[in-house]
Amino acid sequence: MRAQVVKPYTRLVRRKETCMATANNREEVRALISTIDDAVVDGLMKGAVDLHVHSGPSTMARQLDHFQAVEQAAAAGMRGIMFKDHHYSVAPFLPIMERVLGHLNVAMFGGLVLNNTTGGLNPFVVDAQLNQGAKLVWMPTAQSANHIRSSHRKTRLASNVRLKASPGITVVDAYGEILDPVKEILDSIAAFDAILSSGHLHVWEIWKLFTEARKRGVKRLLVNHPMYGLHFTYEDIAEMAAFGAVIEQSACLYVDSRFNVFSPQELKEHVLAAGVEHSSIGSDLGQVDNPSPVEGLRQAIKLLLALGFTEDEVRLMVRDNPAKLVGLDPA
Structure with missing residues (x-):
């Protein structure tokens, strides 16, 4: 069968349709969140834990640094945040940050993303980071084979054109079996009772990975x-x-x-597919020209309430579930 050729005009039409859909989504979001009282959101932000904060410094432009992220979280009454950078780990710096910002009573967490820029699937790097306090290990993100394949249509998955081109990373061999270095990494994650994240792997890889992780004693699993x-x-x-x-x-x-x-309707469907009891909300924010992590989380809370989720359900997703995953005592 002859492969279908997508003409440049067709690609432009599709891109225009995507932009229009995004604009319509954002307009609907603004209308929905305007119906929710800020005072209600203030209460739900108390004790919230954001496990997906992209503050800086970073190889990508960020609107706030790690210190500012903590200060803004504290002002909102949040309980904790997890710093995530695709190309280095914040974990070794947390003792210094605790000395300077500990009085704000915001729990600070760091982790390691297993991109080539941080050593890739290197058990020695993972062991060192876990010993320095890393709480979460993300599988490859911007340099995973799935991410690179999925970015050929210029999706908004994280990328950085300034970095040297990277070969795609996968956690399986040619037969679909988990690689030996990955097994070593899973053993280390289990030993430290750290969190294993799917990163940007393909769902098929994630199933293989998480099944192996469970066999090796990993208890905390996260899909982003x-x-x-x-x-x-x-x-x-x-x-x-x-x-x-x-x-x-x-x-x-x-x-x-x-x-x-x-x-907004898709957000409701995505949450209900997992069930509120298995869901959490991370901002995944910190980029320039976007809401801040705190503002993004506030908007998400308003949107969930406007979609019919109860305050208790929202509290479970923005406070209790992420707090439990990261090992914080119940509030």
Whole structure:
């Protein structure tokens, strides 16, 4: 069968349609969140934990640094934040940050993304980072094979054209079996009772990885934005939640953000596919020309309430579930 040729004009039409859909989504979001009282949101921000903060410094432009992220979280009454950078780990710097910002009573967490820029699938790097306090290990993101394949249509998955081109990373061999270095990494994560995140792997890889992780004693499993770039179906989300993973939805994909790609109704469907009891909300924000992490989380809370979720359900997703995953005592 002859491959279909997509003409440049067709690509332009599709891009225009995507932009129009995003604009419509953002308009609907603004209308919905305007119906929610700020005082209610203030209460739900108290004790919230954001496990997906992209503050700087970074190889990519950021609107706030790590110190400012903590200060803004404290002003909102939040309990904790997790710093995520695709190309280095903040974990070794947290003792210094605690000395300077500890009085704000915001728990600070760092982790390691296993991109080539941080050593890739290197068990020695992972062991060192866990010994320096890393709480979460993300599988490859911007340099995963799935991410690179998925970016050929210029999706908004994280990228950095200034960095040297990287070969795609996968966690499986040619037979679909988990690589030996990955098994070593899983053993280290289990030993430290750290969190294992799917990163930007393909859903098929994630199933293989998480199944192996469970066999090796990893207890804390996290899937980030499953419907964006990871090729999950609703059935995959439900089954992964039943398997014991926390399903994190990225606020930036749903709120009034330049990264918006989903409608409010899709947010509701994505959360319900996993179930509120297995869901969390991370801002996935910190980029320039976007809401701040705190503002993005506030918008997500308003949107969830406007979609019919109760205050208790929202509190579970923005406070209790992420706090439990990161090992904070119940509030």
